[in-house]
Amino acid sequence: MSQAAANTLLEATRRQYLNDLKFVLSRDNKMKGVVTSTSRRCSMEGCNGIRVGVRWPDGKHTFPCTKGMVQVSPDTWRIG
Ligand SMILES: [Zn+2]
DSSP states (O other), X not given: OOHHHHHHHHHHHHHHHHHHOOEEEOTTSOOEXXXXXXXXXXXXXXXXOEEEEEEOTTSOEEOOBGGGEEXXXXXXXXXX
């Protein structure tokens, strides 16, 4: 498989994961945020992650990058 094809496959796989993503847990596992959007590409140089809009129980709205998260279940990822 060519590098380009591998990248396309990786991207498709990531999008599939993100389609199922509904909740994000905070680093300390104490807060569970609700995903509001998955549309932004990460703008950090060299990062090919996607920034996910998350609304937290305390009212904050943040855009953590998927590169800084780990998937813990089909619909939930955790920061850190
Ligand atoms: Zn990033």
